[in-house]
Amino acid sequence: MKITLDDVAKEAGVSRATVDRVLNERGNVSPVTVERVHRALYSTNYWLSDEDEFPKKKYNFDFIFPTPHSRYLDFYSRLIDAIKHSYNAHLVNARFHRVEAFNPNALADKLNEIGSDTDGIAFAAYEHPKVRTAVDELVAKEIGIVTLVSDISSTNRTAYVGINNRAAGRTAGLLMGRFLGPGSQGKIGLFLGSHAYLGHEEREAGFRGLIREQFPNLRIIEMPELLDNDDRAQDLTSGTLAEENNLLGIYNIGGGTEGIAQSLKNLELTNNLVFIAHELFDNTRAHLLDGTLDAIINQDVSHEAFNAIEILINHKEKRSISKGIVEPKVEIYLPENI
Structure with missing residues (x-):
């Protein structure tokens, strides 16, 4: 038809x-x-x-994501589904690869392996010299390289697709301060996923900067890396709440939100502090509705999937990389607008 x-x-x-x-x-x-x-x-x-209007060239694009081991890393499974629905198979042959989470050597090896036969690569980037070297070697071969969700520094990668993570961190800081109210004095627990993600460091910098500028009476306490692991997050949260007095809020930059939420519920502290996290999943939606979470900062994975493929096609067609691209926005979800 x-x-x-x-x-x-x-x-x-x-x-x-x-x-x-x-x-x-x-x-x-x-x-x-x-x-x-x-x-x-x-x-x-x-x-x-219309046969005459259909592009004659079919491209092989490769997508690399961490192996899921928590609810948060299932975010990448959703991104894979969005990529599959962004273009039909007659236009793009999308090939998906998994690598061990938080293993930059495995990621660099996978980039080099795929680079021998691909029209473009999009991947969730780690900050590591071997990964940066692999990226630049592929770019030198005129292969389009797109970083997804988290960017990588000091490379010639083609483009980054994802939200402005510094702005996301500042947004979390503003929400935290406003929810607690002017003049509030106390501690904020800052949970980081991993320093391997530039995006996580950018969120941290944005959050710290906003708190320092507008809510100087709040003191940030940095927690150990959660490595996007729910069990680890639950244990660390329980230990922190047992040791720290006057903890007014928690900001979780990456994964592990389920573990933090369960710890708060087990200790019956869901109404005692402000909890802000990232990504709207079924479980985080439930925690938002029951009051465990106060706000969720989200990104539109369908939007990002479309952008990643569009950029790779633009690169192959030697068009402007930004043609047809709209930058993803930081989304804020509260119980009243989900």
Whole structure:
């Protein structure tokens, strides 16, 4: 069945004329709407309805994610599903790979292995010299390299796809201070996933900066790395709450939110402090609704999946990398808007 512009317009929630303007690049369309139309073009298989319009080249793109061992790392499973739905198999052959979490040597080896036969790679990056070397060697071969969710420093990678993590940390700091109220004095427990993620360090810097600037009466206590592990998070939280007096809040930068939440519930402290974390999953949604969590900072994985593939295609087609791309926004979820 031939897919029409009316079908695309309905899928995108815009007019037929808007779809026509996007296809013919006549301008006067916002970047957000352009992205919605492009996503609708692929989700409706519009390109398959006319042989002459269908791109003749099919690209092999590879995606590398950590092996899941906690609820948080299932975030990458959701990202994989979003990638699969972003483009049909006639346009992109998406190949998925897993590496041991927090093992930069394994990641560097996988990058080198894939690099011998690929049209582009997107991966969750670790900060490590071997990973940076592997990235630059692939870029020198004109392979498109996109970092997903967390960026990597001092490389020539093609692009980063993900939220502004420093802004996300500052947002968490502002919410924490506002929830506690002006003049509040006490301690905030700061839980870090891993220093291997630049994104986690950026969130930490943003959070510390905002608290220091606007809520100087709050003192941040840094906890050991959780390594995105729920069991470890529960043990560390229970120990911290037993030792620390006047703990007013907890900010969890990465994974382990389930463990922290369970510790608070077991100790009947869910109403005694402010708890802010990242990513809206089924379990974090439940903790938000029952009051264990006060706010969730989220990122749209479908948006990021589309951007990653679009950037890799732009690179292969030698177009502007940013063509058709809208930067992901930091999303805030509270019990009243989920």
